Amino acid sequence: MNVIHVLEDFSFQSGGIRTVVLDLHTRLLNNNINSKILTTRIEDGDQAIKVEGETTPWRYSKNLKSTLKSLNSKNEISLIHIHGVWMYPQYATAKFAKQNNIPFLITCHGMYEPWLWSQGTLKKKLYFNLVVKSAFSKANYLHAITHNEANELKALFPNTPTVEIPNLIDSELAIEDSYNGEEKYVLYVGRLDSKKGIDLLIKAFSNLNPKGFKLKIAGNFSDYKLELDQLVVSLGIENKVEFLGLITGEEKIVYFKNAYVFVAPSHSEVVGMVNLEAAIYKTPVITTFQTGLKKEWSNNGGILVNPNVEEIESALKTALNWTLEQRNENGLKLHNFVLKSYSWQYRFDDWVKLYQNMLK
The missing domain is CATH 3.40.50.2000 (Glycogen Phosphorylase B;)
Incomplete structure (x- = not known):
């Protein structure tokens, strides 16, 4: 099994998302499951695939699709795990996965929670409805971290299966x-x-x-x-x-x-x-x-x-x-x-x- 994690920012600036993705990635590797991280921003020493887009609006990356295509051609992608919802890497990866019949799931990391919708509502609603909703709705699963988030995702994507697994920490x-x-x-x-x-x-x-x-x-x-x-x-x-x-x-x-x-x-x-x-x-x-x-x-x-x-x-x-x-x-x-x-x-x-x- 080859799992590719895609997110726009894997640096310390991304806060808890870096911790969550790194923990899951490390745990998979330790259990003999191949795992790679693809992102536009990393820290020195990170074992991750860095593509363009760190300084561009929307984290637009010219070589994201070509990088995914290269990995897929070498049979290095069994499934794609997308983290986050608002930037180009998530949208482009969802479309790539669907076009190439690659199973994918999306962890929204609470980015569709009601309080966040209230901040810049019109812009976010337009982006959601006109750009990403169609692509994201084709995911194999939407991953919710809490029961409340699961209900919110079911309301936004009523025809897409939802699974609930909380954030986890290493004892x-x-x-x-x-x-x-x-x-x-x-x-x-x-x-x-x-x-x-x-x-x-x-x-x-x-x-x-x-x-x-x-x-x-x-x-x-x-x-x-x-x-x-x-x-x-x-x-x-x-x-x-x-x-x-x-x-x-x-x-x-x-x-x-x-x-x-x-x-x-x-x-x-x-x-x-x-x-x-x-x-x-x-x-x-x-x-x-x-x-x-x-x-x-x-x-x-x-x-x-x-x-x-x-x-x-x-x-x-x-x-x-x-x-x-x-x-x-x-x-x-x-x-x-x-x-x-x-x-x-x-x-x-x-x-x-x-x-x-x-x-x-």
């Missing part, structure tokens, strides 16, 4: 090192984008103004950071908020496991990987119902809220008033919940069976 990431408590801080990790609700977290933290705690915000700097900087200054909490920039590797692990609590106040997400990462390192997590996590999250050491200042502030107040023992107990409970519900060890076979079914 081997779990470490024995415990929280050191040297510095008390609330942590956010992710893109600096209005979708992520970071402004709500800053306001909630400012209202609470917890003694001895800092708010650390990690993510590649963007134009949106200027708005967040202005917000921090207007609230007079410059000395309590720290922007870390992009953190990766061991540095990210250290920040995760030593946060008193992790907060991801997103307006829209599909099981954000950062929530699972924080939990696997035994750090309690406050996040939103809109991330698509199971409701049992709130009964297993985490807290689910709606993305508004009042509910985030209330959850923060609860978490920051935990004793150290309570904090560690909740972190361990959430860790165990994630292992059972969202780990590759329990759910990898779901992917193998889906791919095998596509090839029948």
